[in-house]
Amino acid sequence: MSSPLSAPSRAFFRQLRPASAWLLCLGLPCFLALAFLVTTQGHANGLDALAAEWSIRMRSQGLTRVLLVITHLHSVMAITAYAVGLSVFLIVVPRHRHWLLPLWLIVPGGALLNAVMKQAFARPRPVVDEPLLTLATFSFPSGHASGTTLLYGFLALVALVHLPRSPWRWVVGTMALLAIALVSWSRVYLGVHFFTDVLAGVAEAWVWLALCVILLSARTRPGD
Secondary structure, eight states: OOOOOHHHHHHHHHTTHHHHHHHHHHHHHHHHHOOOOHHHHHGGGHHHHHHHHHHHTTTTTHHHHHHHHHHHTHHHHHHHHHHHHHHHHHHHHHGGGGGGGHHHHHHHHHHHHHHHHHHHHHOOOOOOOOOOOOOOSSOSSOOOHHHHHHHHHHHHHHHHHOOOOHHHHHHHHHHHHHHHHHHHHHHTTTTTSOOOHHHHHHHHHHHHHHHHHHHHHHHOOOOO
């Protein structure tokens, strides 16, 4: 079966198979456990209550402004725009065009999965006394958390392919994790998600990213 992936990229994806299997084994039970917690206890569970109380205590004008900017920069519409921009760049630069398939599979594919999950669970948004944002869509799992994890996961894959084995790989991975954590917490802080929503969004993205890497590593050209 033919593949548009370059040889170095295919080799890198194959190297990631064991890590992807571990990520799948970690992410899937986490998502299932969170889904069970939400369907049986809803927003009455202690984890969500504790996170909501903490987020209210740490509110300030300055922090609210910063987290509003961060959350808007990682909305579903924003991430879609980033994916379109990356697609255009990859199309016009032939030597990087082999990244189009992973990009489309990971980011838009993950967004579609998240939309299906939201409809399947149909969890209402949190109801707070002084909401900083209000949304009418369903809450579980978080689209911001999932989309951010998939976008930065894809960018980290690209960076790791082109970086030599050096501390820079750890820097890239750490920055991606910090960005995901910050965006996820912004949703809880702003009162539009329960803590279990963002945890489930990240876990869902882990599962999808791992499946994509495993699928892409299996796609080889004749003779590979």
